[in-house]
Amino acid sequence: MKHAAIYIRVSTDEQAEQGYSIDAQKEKLTAYCVSQGLDHFKLYIDDGYTGTNMERPAFRRMVRHIQEGKISAVIVRKLDRLSRKQKDVMTIIEDIFEKNNVSFTSTTELFDTSTPFGKAMIGVLAVFAQLDRDMIVERTTMGRRQRVNTGRWYGGRVPFGYKWNKELQELEIVPEEARIVKRIFQMYSEGHSRLEIAEWAASRTNERMIDHSVIRDMLERVVYIGKLRNAGQIVDGLQEPIISQKLWDAVRAEAVKRKDGALPKGDFLLTGVMKCGVCEGNIVHVKRCTKVKDKEYNYELYACKKQHVRIKDRVGKCNLGYFRRENIEQFVVDQIKFLATYPEKITELMNEEKEMPDDEISYEQLQAELKKVNTNLENLYDAIESGDLKASSVSDRIRKLEEKRELLENDIDELTDNKLPTADEKTVRAVISDIGSAWNYFTEEEQKTAIRKLIKHVVLEKDGRHHIEWIFSF
Structure with a gap:
């Protein structure tokens, strides 16, 4: 025997709203079924599930029973109990209810799908259900932003610390x-x-x-x-x-280095800071052993990872060659001590860095574009709220603007994270001077830390004219 399905849904945010509680919906919908002579009915209850998500356990169970021919009618308190998305509502009505000869009734909106007028009203109410949902999201977002603008934590899990x-x-x-x-x-x-x-x-x-x-x-x-x-x-x-801001900037500098291919600090002095000048690949440590007249010679070398692999495993081509580890490391140490001895060279290097081209899209340009997108969205929301526009006619435009806003916000965040302040020349000179004069007294671990503080990349060149990309943001 077929039965009527009473579907009840309450999201977490709606728990406290009058008339939306589980018990209130159950009482009213049960009374409705009795008044309509529907003696055989079954409750399907989703407690704490949002209307924007179709993966609700009771809802999925009800759909399965409909497809199995066990349900003749579905009764809800309000259309948005099915879903707050217009597209989902229409899919449920047309592809699930109508295909399985199941009528649908909303007790507070006075329509049912057994009549032509009821079917026509579905689309209209679904639009307003989605509009209501979108306005709730917008109000919540605006409230959060206003709170953050006053410097207050916006909620959620409290950060460790x-x-x-x-x-x-x-x-x-x-x-x-x-x-x-x-x-x-x-x-x-x-x-x-x-x-x-x-x-x-x-x-x-x-x-x-x-x-x-x-x-x-x-x-x-x-x-x-x-x-x-x-x-x-x-x-x-x-x-x-x-x-401190100084430590934050040091972390940002390290993050940029790793994003550009640098590796974390390893077993060797230059692990993680070397880069191939031919293909920009990572540099690896290589050990070789040769025997001449029963005498064994061991060599430690640096080579491009793309070159130093078996032929069948190679991705792309690189012919950088091999360089003695001790020679490369001595070259780097000599350069550090040279800058410590001749600080005027630091001025030259810092001026070269300032002359490098900025990002193609500046922070100010992105902010201006974001402001324009937010203004367009606000205008559309105001027009919908005042009745000048129908939500259904501009829903696609709103969606595209929201997607563009998200992309712009991500770009701004990334640009903000990667934009490192350059230290003043006096500070740079002092740091390099201190490191250079104390180098011979450093432990190996301290030397590795000092190198990562000063150097972004040691670029190995095929012709042996290696060079260093310095960091001046400490």
Whole structure:
């Protein structure tokens, strides 16, 4: 025997709204079925599921029962209980209900699909259901942005290193966690891998699960320098910073180096900072052993990874050649000491860097484009709300503008992260002078850290005219 299906859905945000609770919907819809003589009915309840997601357990079970021929009618309190997306509503009505001869009734909107007028009303109400959903999203987004503009945390999981003070409505530093956060940033700036940092951090706290992906996210959060992100812009937050701007800039410099192909600090002095001048590939360490008249000679070399592989495994061609490890490392050390001895060369190098072309699209251009997109969206929302435009007629345009806004915000975030301030010449000279004079007293680990602080890439050239790309953002 077929039965009627009472479908009930309440999202998490709607739990507190009058008339939307599970019990309220159940009472009213059960009474409706009894009044209509529908004695055989079954409840399908999705508690805590949003109307924008079709993957709801009770809904999927109801659809399966419809396809199995067990249901003759579906009753809901309101059309948006099925979905808040116009396209999904029409698909459910036409491809599921109508194909299986199942009538659909909304008790508060006075229509059903057994009549021609009811079918015509479906499309109209579905448009307004989606519009309502879009306006809720917009209001929520605007509220969040207004909160962030005042410097207040916008909600969500509190960042590791802080706790939430409900009375002051502010983030407060947790000292023992803050020490871990600070060391995480320091380790990354010194060249340690994210995996190595994660293993270290996980051994020192049980408050959070920490792996390499958590470390990656932490290193990108401006909350740790007392800032907040708001629609692609960085604004001042009320929270006390955990790390300094200087350390943040050092991490950004290290991130840019790794993005350009540099590897984390390894076993050798120049691991992670070398680059092939022929194909821009990574440089690897090579060991070779030869025997001459029963005497064994061992050599340590640097070569392009694309060249130093078996022929069948090669991707592309490279003929950089092989260079003695000790010669390359001595070349780098000599260059550092040379700059420390002749600081006027630093002035020349910094001037060369300033003359390099800026990014094709500047930060200001992206901001202007984002402002234009936001203005267009606001105008469309206002026109829909005032009745000058139908939501259905501009929904595709709104979607494209929202997608463009997201892309622009991502570009602005990336440009902001990669834009590193150049230190003043006096600071650069002082740092290089200190490193150069103390080099012979450094441990090997300290030498590796110093190199990563000063050098972006050591570029190996086929003709032996190697050169160094320096970093002046410490």
